[in-house]
Amino acid sequence: MPRKKQKKLDEARTFKNIFDYKDENVESRIIEYLGNDNSVTIELCCGQADYSISLAAEYSGRNFIGIDRKPARLWNASINAASLQLKNVSFLIAYAEKLDSVFKKIKAEEIWITFPDPYPRRSSMKKRLVHPRFLDIYKKFLVDKGKINLKTDDDTLFNYTLKVIENEKLNLIKATDNLYKSNHLSFEENIKTKYEKQHIAVGKPIKLVSFSFS
Numbered sequence: 001m002p003r004k005k006q007k008k009l010d011e012a013r014t015f016k017n018i019f020d021y022k023d024e025n026v027e028s029r030i031i032e033y034l035g036n037d038n039s040v041t042i043e044l045c046c047g048q049a050d051y052s053i054s055l056a057a058e059y060s061g062r063n064f065i066g067i068d069r070k071p072a073r074l075w076n077a078s079i080n081a082a083s084l085q086l087k088n089v090s091f092l093i094a095y096a097e098k099l100d101s102v103f104k105k106i107k108a109e110e111i112w113i114t115f116p117d118p119y120p121r122r123s124s125m126k127k128r129l130v131h132p133r134f135l136d137i138y139k140k141f142l143v144d145k146g147k148i149n150l151k152t153d154d155d156t157l158f159n160y161t162l163k164v165i166e167n168e169k170l171n172l173i174k175a176t177d178n179l180y181k182s183n184h185l186s187f188e189e190n191i192k193t194k195y196e197k198q199h200i201a202v203g204k205p206i207k208l209v210s211f212s213f214s
């Protein structure tokens with residue numbers, strides 16, 4: 001492994017705003033770090049956490065948790081949040097698969113899933129982060145009527161998500177296969193992540209699906 005990456009991996013775990021799901025007290029530590037009862041929004045597959053950081057800067061009265069399985073990506077997120085002196089955002093090294101064992105007290109008002117790996121092959125369908133097995137996990141820590149938002153450039157994942165919503169009889173709030181065609185977007189919808197900017201640069205339309213369990 002390149003020395004620079006190894007340094008990031010080692011350092012990430014020493015940062016005050018980065019937590020690790022392997023720590024048995026991880027949820028209490030996050031609660032203590034955030035230090036209030038304000039609502040929580042979660043960003044899954046956050047990478048450098050553009051959503052969590054932009055939202056935390058805009059909404060000082062809300063809390064945000066960016067989650068990614070790769071500590072080196074959260075290193076970047078942590079540095080960016082610290083440079084903006086944001087105290088209402090924290091980062092968690094975790095697999096989405098493990099989140100129901102992390103969040104027992106924390107309830108999220110909203111989840112953003114930003115440009116997850118699309119797993120286009122049918123044989124990998126179970127790995128898609130909107131597969132019903134993941135939805136069962138999210139349901140355990142999402143408030144009633146809490147919103148889940150998926151942003152993707154991938155047609156297969158977009159259409160699959162709509163199918164899951166239909167099959168599982170979920171509540172579709174919004175779906176668009178070309179988000180930026182519209183001039184009437186909310187602050188949230190308009191945030192552009194690192195990967196999103198790359199897709200836009202090569203002319204790919206960005207898709208958004210928002211839904212809730214009830």
Ligand SMILES: C[S@@+](CC[C@H](N)C(=O)[O-])C[C@H]1O[C@@H](n2cnc3c(N)ncnc32)[C@H](O)[C@@H]1O
Nearest residue numbers: 045046047068069070095096114115193194195
């Ligand atoms: C394509 S990147 C998108 C990063 C960022 N959201 C963006 O839009 O710039 C996908 C990210 O998902 C993370 N990831 C993939 N599967 C995951 C899982 N099961 N649990 C947590 N993170 C995951 C990867 O580590 C990677 O950082």
